[in-house]
Amino acid sequence: MLKFILRRILIMIPQLIILSVLIFALAKAMPGDALTGQLASSPKMDAQTLHELKQKLGMLDPPYVQYFRWLKGLLHGDMGMSIIHQTPVTQLLAGRMENTILLSAAVLILSYLIAIPLGIVSGRWTDSWADKMVVGYNYITFATPLFIFALLMLFIFGFVLGWFPTSGSVDIRVENGTFSYFMSKVNHLILPAFSGAIISTTVTIQYLRTEIIDTKIKDFVKTARAKGVSESNVYTRHILRNSFLPIAAFLGYDIVSLIGGSVFLESIYGYPGIGQLFITSIAQRDFSVVTALVMISGLATLVGTLLSDIILSAVDPRIRIE
Amino acid sequence: MGNQPLLQLKNLRTSFRIQDDYFAAVDDVSLTVNENEVVAIVGESGCGKSALALSIMGLHQEGRTKLEGNVNFNGRNLLSLSTGEMNKVRGKDIGMIFQDPLTALNPLMTCGKQIEESMTYHTSFTGGEKKERALELLKSVGIPNPGRTYKQYPHELSGGMRQRVVIAVAIACNPSIVIADEPTTALDVTIQAQIMDLLKELQKKNETGIILITHDLGVVAEMADRVAVMYAGEIVELADVHTLFENPLHPYTRSLLNSIPSTTDEKERLHVIQGVVPSLKNLPRKGCRFKNRIEWMDDHEHEENPVLREVEPDHFVRCTCYKNFHFPEEK
């Protein structure tokens, strides 16, 4: 097992290097840069100073020099400076990362809390009215785009009813560390987390439902029944354990896709996470931030797939990794 | 118990729902199984033999199946029991062996745990006692290293070993009846022989009644005491094994026996039964169901409402068409 993980991590190195080259090239190929945009807004900035500034920041060096400078920094944990925010990227990300992870975790947990019971009910009692309702619910959530659903939720519960705050991650008036600070965090989290969770239940429900339907006609379930195993135990001990395999296997990928999916949620709810930062940084051509974020999500994808493999091997003895 | 049969099927009919109608896959089957007796049910795919096995155990999908008639066991009609009551019979009084050892065991559970499971429901054994019994069972089904297999998962065993574990699961609580649904079909020849010998040995030792479901007449000849031949949901012939192989009467039984490439008279042409097995929906429900597959026989040879009749002591045949039956190539 340890050997397997170690080998996978070693394979990640060339993958990450290729990724870094691609990201850097794409970022450089984007039209425009962070400074030119400021030229119009700032009267002190003329073409001469702009050129000097660019020279100072190394923006005129040949691309490969820039790349290796960037890579060298990356290896030292330095992701460069954000030109727009005038702060180191690492510092900029730290607080937002925490928010995004919090939001993603909330979405993931809520999504499973909703999807697993629904999936079980619908798979176990196929063709019942409950199943039909779950399937109907699934059609709706599948067809509804996240950004429309999130906007709708924001409008109803945030603006019309006024139950939840409409932007930010915490009330700036409360003091950090107090109980009311925590409650404020939760309060800001509920609406975006629910919107994200409801839309992301579709796949889990669908998988669980079809897996249960497939598993319950398998021979080993007949064997279990022929042993006199009670109906509820036939489900808990035999059918469900086997039906959860693909969902467990997807857990790793799910985590990754949630971090990616947070772009919409954070933009709509004005939630200060990395997704929101990503959008604004692209618009402002803040390259060091964009490249850092893409690098991080690339790494997360690789870690996520590894995580999925590890989880699967832990729950399924047939693919146990030596 | 004396001469009382262990299990008695009376006019059992199992119907499946197709669209909005029910079609009988097992039709009016009456059969007894005695203590220490192997009763084989033989027939080709779609004849209803597996449906019959599942009916006895009550394992058909609810809502899609209709069961009529009686399955008498220990003075009770199993068909009238609730699922909870039936669960006390399954595994304890009646054990079941399935065809494919690859799929009949839960891939996520160790073999030991799967054997112990039925003891959890039917005995008051402690954990240690269950393990002891499981190891003993593994040994009795010929597993060379019970301690190791106890901890292994099904995928770690070969097909033959897995089928032994399946047998151990079925006999864990010493059932008086074991239903074996094609227990050797998915196995290699040499393994098949080993499993046949093992089943016979266990049956003699425990005096179990076995219902052996198979399509293989060779397996029947080696294992059965009595044989019921099924065609299109009905028993067409029922006799003890020697009578059946020496003096088969029903045209279907005779045709089947003639279509086996036997090891004694090689190279002769095999008999081919004309036509195809009718599907459940298109099954002729009136008259002799085998009629359209022996079209060279005159209509008046058949009975209008064929019944299973005792034509000599303990030898039952359905329909009168057997009396003058001949193969087309004989005339």
Next chain:
Amino acid sequence: MVFLKINNLKVYYPIRGGFFRRVVDHVKAVDDISFELKQGETYGLVGESGCGKTTTGRSIIGLTKSTAGEIIFEDKDLTKLSRKDYHNYRRDIQMIFQDPYSSLNPRKRVLDIVAEPLRNFEKLTIAEERQKVQFYIEKVGLSPEDVYKYPHEFSGGQRQRIGIARALTLNPKLIIADEPVSALDVSVQAQVLNFMQDIQKEFNLTYLFISHDLGIIQHMCDRIGIMYRGQFVEEGAAEDIYTNPQHIYTKRLISAIPDINPKNRDKQVEFRKKVNEEYKNSYDKYFNAEGKVYKLKQISNTHSVALP
């Protein structure tokens, strides 16, 4: 002229292991086998699952790449032919598969299924093609209108005959039949076996008949090769194998065939016990230190056994 001669055929699959997934060993699916088929005969390849019989068949028809050895068909070594030359020989060798349910594409009409080899090798007009397909469909006992139907409209036996019709369209010389009747009921099995014998005479076919069922092999085959773990343990005329088996593995296989006469059942159990005893006691006589069988040795004109 040599019709089909297999010389020292090997098919190995690498096993990878260790940190860098290097090849540490090989699975020897087929390990150095040689045999010969004469035109017009039926040669049976018997053994249990995993013995390499199917791999042998597949490598002769080119579905599996051989690791070493020669496959000489009509004096040409198929393993050394260029792609183009190989294509020409490929039409003379056809295959019938085991499962009539999965070997026919369910979305294609019978016409398209049967015509597929024709389309690969011959340029025919639509009318010619249909005529040819209908000719063979009639040969296998179906009606010409059936070519417009789909596979699910047929029974298992009929499907297997459609598979045979497909194999016949190019007028092949050799047909490799891999467990052609294992998935079929006894009575349907009889139909397909009879039919295979009929067309063998009519089209002068040679069969390589692969099966695990010794009853069927005896019924169909003139000569038989018994395989065990990728190697031959015994080879001979059907009579040699069934009446005078020499290798312990052959004896085990034969003793395992259920006897159709219930009177013999106790005898059969005894026989099996005896063979098993012999298997245990004289293992060293038949297998070398690595558990492998020895090279084949001829013991009569028609009969060879793997003995030291």
